[in-house]
Amino acid sequence: MKRATATLLISCPDQQGLVARISNFIFANGGNIIDADQHTDFEAGLFLSRIEWELTGFNLDRELIGPAFEAIARPLGAQWQLHFSDRKPRLSLWVSKQDHCLLDLLWRQQAGELDAEIPLIISNHDKLRPIAEQFGIDFLHLPITRETKAEQEARQLAAIADYGIDLVVLAKYMQVLSSEFLAQFPQVINIHHSFLPAFAGANPYQRAYERGVKIIGATAHYVTPDLDEGPIIEQDVVRVSHRDDADDLVRKGKDLERIVLARAVRLHLQHRVLTYRNRTVVFA
Structure with missing residues (x-):
């Protein structure tokens, strides 16, 4: 040991x-x-x-x-x-309907690559509940609408406290966290499916395809009230060509998302990231 x-x-x-x-x-x-x-x-x-x-x-x-x-x-x-080092951080993974980042993090944690406990998965959809059951992890389904957002965020904060969560990982959680939520729990990492600051916001792969880019990327960053503008922890890119359609960009991008998010979470768990002035120093 x-x-x-x-x-x-x-x-x-x-x-x-x-x-x-x-x-x-x-x-x-x-x-x-x-x-x-x-x-x-x-x-x-x-x-x-x-x-x-x-x-x-x-x-x-x-x-x-x-x-x-x-x-x-x-x-x-x-x-x-x-x-x-002998205190294992406790993570909560938040998802919507896509499972690729969720499964990747669970497999890595199970293989000992991520030195953390994952006691809770939260989702605004019920689709990925079977994955939580497969791994023996509690699953909390909290549908979000504009009218229920404040109420559901209060339930999320209560769950974080009840489970002693140290870090929330947005593993393709397609919801924007409010500034009120982040003021109470700022330790949140998100994976964005573009090489920020390019193509922030929704539908980046489609917009990248329409623009005819030759490189696409993925970005893992800490979450702030400003959408997709938090301090960047990790990024990577892959080349694409005129022969790739929008679906090809999505397929290649998902591979990057898994890798980039896992790297960022690992760096955070190893206490190798310092933030300042909306930037990071990463002691790799």
């Missing part, structure tokens, strides 16, 4: 000696650093870092690490997160 580790994600105004201060905190408490990366955005004046160390032999108990590091972070003006 892998040894348990702690991971710090840090962002703060750039200044001298940051790497030394952070690494010395770990060294002074008997920690063995196994991975460290940093990036400086000179235009924004920000220093961003990810540092991971083994907990075996570390002198501080887990509940004391945060308060001890806060004494260092506060004078630096730092924002930070602390995560432990």
